[in-house]
Amino acid sequence: VGRRINLPELRCTVCGAAGEGGWRCRCGGPLDLPEAVVTGVDRLSGAGLRRYAPFVPLPAEMLERVSLGEGGTALVAAGDLPGVWLKLEFVSPTGSFKDRGAAVLVASALTRGAAALVADSSGNAGSAIAAYAARAGLACTVFVPSGTSPAKQGQIRAYGADLRVVGGDRSAAAEAAIAAVSPETGSTYASHVYDPMFLQGTKTFAYECWEQLGRAPDAVVVPVGNGTLALGAFRGFRELLAGGLVDRMPRLIAVQSERCAPLAAAWASGEAVPAKVPPAPATVAEGIAIRTPARGAQVLAAVRSTRGCVLSVPEAAIAPAQADLGRRGLLVEPTAAVAWAAALLLSRHPAMAAVAVDRSGWRDAGVSGTMVVPLCGSGLKTA
Numbered sequence: 267v268g269r270r271i272n273l274p275e276l277r278c279t280v281c282g283a284a285g286e287g288g289w290r291c292r293c294g295g296p297l298d299l300p301e302a303v304v305t306g307v308d309r310l311s312g313a314g315l316r317r318y319a320p321f322v323p324l325p326a327e328m329l330e331r332v333s334l335g336e337g338g339t340a341l342v343a344a345g346d347l348p349g350v351w352l353k354l355e356f357v358s359p360t361g362s363f364k365d366r367g368a369a370v371l372v373a374s375a376l377t378r379g380a381a382a383l384v385a386d387s388s389g390n391a392g393s394a395i396a397a398y399a400a401r402a403g404l405a406c407t408v409f410v411p412s413g414t415s416p417a418k419q420g421q422i423r424a425y426g427a428d429l430r431v432v433g434g435d436r437s438a439a440a441e442a443a444i445a446a447v448s449p450e451t452g453s454t455y456a457s458h459v460y461d462p463m464f465l466q467g468t469k470t471f472a473y474e475c476w477e478q479l480g481r482a483p484d485a486v487v488v489p490v491g492n493g494t495l496a497l498g499a500f501r502g503f504r505e506l507l508a509g510g511l512v513d514r515m516p517r518l519i520a521v522q523s524e525r526c527a528p529l530a531a532a533w534a535s536g537e538a539v540p541a542k543v544p545p546a547p548a549t550v551a552e553g554i555a556i557r558t559p560a561r562g563a564q565v566l567a568a569v570r571s572t573r574g575c576v577l578s579v580p581e582a583a584i585a586p587a588q589a590d591l592g593r594r595g596l597l598v599e600p601t602a603a604v605a606w607a608a609a610l611l612l613s614r615h616p617a618m619a620a621v622a623v624d625r626s627g628w629r630d631a632g633v634s635g636t637m638v639v640p641l642c643g644s645g646l647k648t649a
């Protein structure tokens with residue numbers, strides 16, 4: 267512990283300046299790492315996220331030390347939708363894909379000598395960071411907005427984290443977390459949104475799709491709030507493409523809930539940077555109700571470069587999509603049904619027959635070939 271690693275150079279995703287050691291750029295933009303060079307895949311060994319340790323800029327033994335067996339989620343055929351695959355991210359140690367990012371983020375914090383972590387979350391990221399902090403023996407404080415469900419609050423507490431409930435919305439929780447960080451006492455802002463190491467974990471989603479399918483899918487339909495899975499998947503496929511392991515980038519179909527859709531709105535109007543959307547009536551997709559996604563411009567650019575699109579689905583589509591998954595033996599939380607709702611609507615599936623949807627923004631969403639839809643969070647969190 268305490269050994270410093272030479273992270274490849276961090277760059278601001280907004281102004282391009284080099285990182286100076288803070289959790290974000292001086293201009294306020296989130297930092298990111300250069301793409302990894304993917305070689306020697308014939309020597310990959312082990313299961314789950316740790317299999318891809320050679321492409322994560324951390325000592326493999328640190329990942330090993332904090333791992334709870336995350337990653338390695340099943341990819342199952344949807345059956346009646348030919349070419350559509352479901353990736354069961356909800357079968358993760360804390361019940362969401364956030365475990366991929368949290369494992370790497372916490373291993374990185376431990377490697378850099380952090381003594382305590384401070385995080386903010388609307389639920390699942392807080393649970394994941396709390397669990398991996400516990401595993402790593404680090405103290406952890408998690409700030410959540412007061413709207414966070416009691417079950418998710420209980421999950422965070424169960425991992426021994428100091429849970430602080432903050433009045434106001436998601437950004438109020440972020441502000442409280444940042445104010446609580448004190449470098450003098452060794453506490454670190456463990457932000458799943460800003461810390462580039464989180465994306466080093468979520469990128470393994472793409473590596474697994476490639477190994478499980480034997481190639482890249484034609485499209486990935488991913489729910490987007492802050493975009494940590496979308497950007498991780500984008501990064502992973504870019505690295506695989508540069509390494510000559512896949513022959514194309516899958517189209518990224520990013521999906522939001524119509525009640526909180528800053529990225530879909532920016533996409534529809536051709537903006538490169540999302541505008542803050544007004545507070546909207548609550549959506550059952552609480553996990554993606556992010557009004558000001560810090561990496562929003564990065565998400566829009568990623569989607570554009572894959573010739574994908576950003577869609578929003580009607581609130582009324584979410585419950586039927588969740589129920590449809592249940593009838594397939596898959597219990598997910600409402601947020602995790604949003605991407606599936608989009609996939610069903612795109613395929614004009616009978617489960618969506620009663621749902622009215624304005625398809626004017628869906629022009630670019632036509633998908634043929636293989637499509638992967640991650641199911642991001644467990645229904646046991648909200649059952």
Ligand SMILES: *Cc1c(COP(=O)(O)O)cnc(C)c1O
Pocket residue numbers: 362363364390391489490491492493494495496553554556599601602642643644
């Ligand atoms: C976090 C989360 C998302 C969205 O991830 P972002 O990084 O905010 O885009 C979607 N579904 C579930 C279940 C989540 O926990």
